[in-house]
Structure formats: C-alpha cells, structure tokens
Amino acid sequence: MIDFKNGWFKLSPIPKAEGEKAVAPLLIDNEDVIAAFQSVRDKLIFTDKRIIAVNVQGITGSKVDYTSIPYSKIQAFSVETAGVFDRDCELEIYVSPIGKIKFELRGSFDIKAFSRAIGKYIL
Numbered sequence: 001m002i003d004f005k006n007g008w009f010k011l012s013p014i015p016k017a018e019g020e021k022a023v024a025p026l027l028i029d030n031e032d033v034i035a036a037f038q039s040v041r042d043k044l045i046f047t048d049k050r051i052i053a054v055n056v057q058g059i060t061g062s063k064v065d066y067t068s069i070p071y072s073k074i075q076a077f078s079v080e081t082a083g084v085f086d087r088d089c090e091l092e093i094y095v096s097p098i099g100k101i102k103f104e105l106r107g108s109f110d111i112k113a114f115s116r117a118i119g120k121y122i123l
Contacts, residue, residue: 010104010106011037011038011044011103011105012037012038012105012107013035013036013107014036014038014043016033016034016035016036017031018036018038018119019035019036019043020036020045021083023043023047023054025060025067026052028050029045031048031049032048033045033046033047034046034047034048042054042055044103046118049070049081050070050071051068051093052066052067053065053066053068053069054066064079069101071118071121071122073095074093074095074122075094077092077094078091078092079112079114080111081111082109083106084110090102090104091103091105091115091118118121
C-alpha cells in the first residue's frame, strides 16, 4: 500500500494517453482519464470516477501496486495555487479513514480548472 501520510511530491503533468496506458486494465466501462501525473517512477491518474495511484516497486519495476480512491470517499479538498517564488501548486484531499493526502504538482498546471473538474465529481 502506498504511504499517503507523507504526501506525493514533485508530480509533473504527463499526457492523458500515457496515464490511460498505465491503468488501462483497471478502467471500467465509460471511465475516462481527466489528468495524469508522474514522479520519478510512480504515476497518479485522475479519472472521472476515482484517483488511481500507481506505485512501481523493486529494482526492475516489474511489481506494481495500484491504489484506487473513489471520489465518493473524499470528504473535502483544498487547492493552493503557485506563487511567484514557489512555482508548485498543491492539492489536498481528505479521505476517511486515511486522512489528509497531499499532492504537490510541478510546472504550469491550471489548478483552478482542475479544482472545478474534481468538484464536479466529488460534490
């Protein structure tokens, strides 16, 4: 299981097609990827139904852990926009019984538009 307590840091946006490829066997009928991010080896995929964390394990990377968080289990979320000196934006979600999960998103990512999309599925 992925340790969500310490947060996911330095996630860079990747093409949705790359995210779809990473989780294709897990997607249900009519489930669409809305955004995808990657750290060094791990990926975080947002669909219109859930968040899927892809944790690549081991030296060879052949073992992969998939953790799915349905939007129906998210109780609250917050976003923090990038600033002048701090160019990263942040997304925090609150899931029972996990608690707060923090994602730090790098680069020029439109967190406000993303917040609207997430809100549509959570609210």
